[in-house]
Amino acid sequence: xxxxxxxxxxxxxxxxxxxxxxxxxxxxxxxxxxxxxxxxxxxxxxxxxxxxxxxxxxxxxxxxxxxxxxxxxxxxxxxxxxxxxxxxxxxx
Amino acid sequence: xxxxxxxxxxxxxxxxxxxxxxxxxxxxxxxxxxxxxxxxxxxxxxxxxxxxxxxxxxxxxxxxxxxxxxxxxxxxxxxxxxxxxxxxxxxxxxxxxxxxxxxxxxxxxxxxxxxxxxxxxxxxxxxxxxxxxxxxxxxxxxxxxxxxxxxxxxxxxxxxxxxxxxxxxxxxxxxxxxxxxxxxxxxxxx
Numbered sequence: 582x583x584x585x586x587x588x589x590x591x592x593x594x595x596x597x598x599x600x601x602x603x604x605x606x607x608x609x610x611x612x613x614x615x616x617x618x619x620x621x622x623x624x625x626x627x628x629x630x631x632x633x634x635x636x637x638x639x640x641x642x643x644x645x646x647x648x649x650x651x652x653x654x655x656x657x658x659x660x661x662x663x664x665x666x667x668x669x670x671x672x673x
Numbered sequence: 674x675x676x677x678x679x680x681x682x683x684x685x686x687x688x689x690x691x692x693x694x695x696x697x698x699x700x701x702x703x704x705x706x707x708x709x710x711x712x713x714x715x716x717x718x719x720x721x722x723x724x725x726x727x728x729x730x731x732x733x734x735x736x737x738x739x740x741x742x743x744x745x746x747x748x749x750x751x752x753x754x755x756x757x758x759x760x761x762x763x764x765x766x767x768x769x770x771x772x773x774x775x776x777x778x779x780x781x782x783x784x785x786x787x788x789x790x791x792x793x794x795x796x797x798x799x800x801x802x803x804x805x806x807x808x809x810x811x812x813x814x815x816x817x818x819x820x821x822x823x824x825x826x827x828x829x830x831x832x833x834x835x836x837x838x839x840x841x842x843x844x845x846x847x848x849x850x851x852x853x854x855x856x857x858x859x860x861x862x863x
Contacts, residue, residue, distance in 0.1 A: 590775060590776070590777075591775065591776030591777075592771055592776055592777050592778045593770075593771040593776040594776060596848065596851075596852065597844065597848045600844070600847050600848045600851055601844060601847075604822060604829065604847065605829070624778045624783045624784050625778075625784075627784040627785075627786065628784045628855070631784060631787065631855055631858075632851055632855065634787075635804075635851065635854060635855060635858070636823050638800075638801070638804055639804065639808070639819075639823060639824065640823065640824060642801055642804065642805065643700050643824050646696060646699070646700040647693070647696045647697055647700055651692060651693070651696035652695065652696055652699055653692045653695070653696075654691055654692055654695050654709070654712070658709060659687050659688075659691055662687045662691060662712070662713060662716065663687045663688075665713065665716070665717070666683055666684070666686065666687065666716055666720065667684070669717065669720050670683060670684070670720070
């Protein structure tokens with residue numbers, strides 16, 4: 582009971598479970614504990630929503646930085662790189 | 674596609690993949706010089722492994738896998754030694770997020786709505802810039818764990834062994850990184 586009480590009333594523990602849940606499935610016990618906590622805690626409910634939103638936004642940020650507006654190498658650098666590769670290939 | 678054997682063509686790597694690999698590295702390390710070095714190192718390492726390429730993946734996927742290992746090496750180097758000071762500081766930041774005796778959110782740090790549920794592109798762009806700045810404030814180890822898990826979707830065991838953290842510590846880091854990131858957004862956005 583003590584352990585259960587700790588999680589059910591403890592936002593620090595609850596937010597840890599919220600993070601775990603986004604990566605793997607929780608144990609049966611953890612699922613129940615978290616559900617009871619969220620039923621009574623509007624702050625953690627909001628945290629949970631924001632946490633998964635942050636994950637999605639970060640993922641989008643990475644996709645954008647590679648696909649939508651990717652930075653590019655200078656032509657000079659690419660030319661040097663090409664020469665390096667040619668050199669290596671000609672060695673063999 | 675699955676049955677087709679992929680071939681390597683090193684002479685066209687620069688033209689076909691250099692920019693992609695550069696952008697990929699930059700998004701994860703945010704260091705221009707280092708990114709250029711890693712792209713070059715990746716091509717050179719790849720040349721030495723050409724005969725071990727089995728043709729099961731595309732050229733780009735294969736090159737990216739080599740690059741990923743190099744990025745993890747950098748994560749590992751950066752998060753050992755001196756960098757620990759950054760972790761201490763980041764941990765201190767969240768000391769007063771929760772009440773010490775009962776673990777409740779403190780009133781100063783309890784989550785507040787961001788108010789960006791309606792999709793306004795301009796506000797979205799602004800929000801993204803803050804998000805980027807907040808991510809850069811995370812200690813390198815936290816950032817590395819966060820990126821490997823949430824962006825690259827690597828297995829937890831793999832991340833733990835590569836970055837030399839225990840499973841228990843892995844969850845602490847995942848939790849702390851998000852707590853700080855969310856708090857930073859709340860502080861700078863609302």
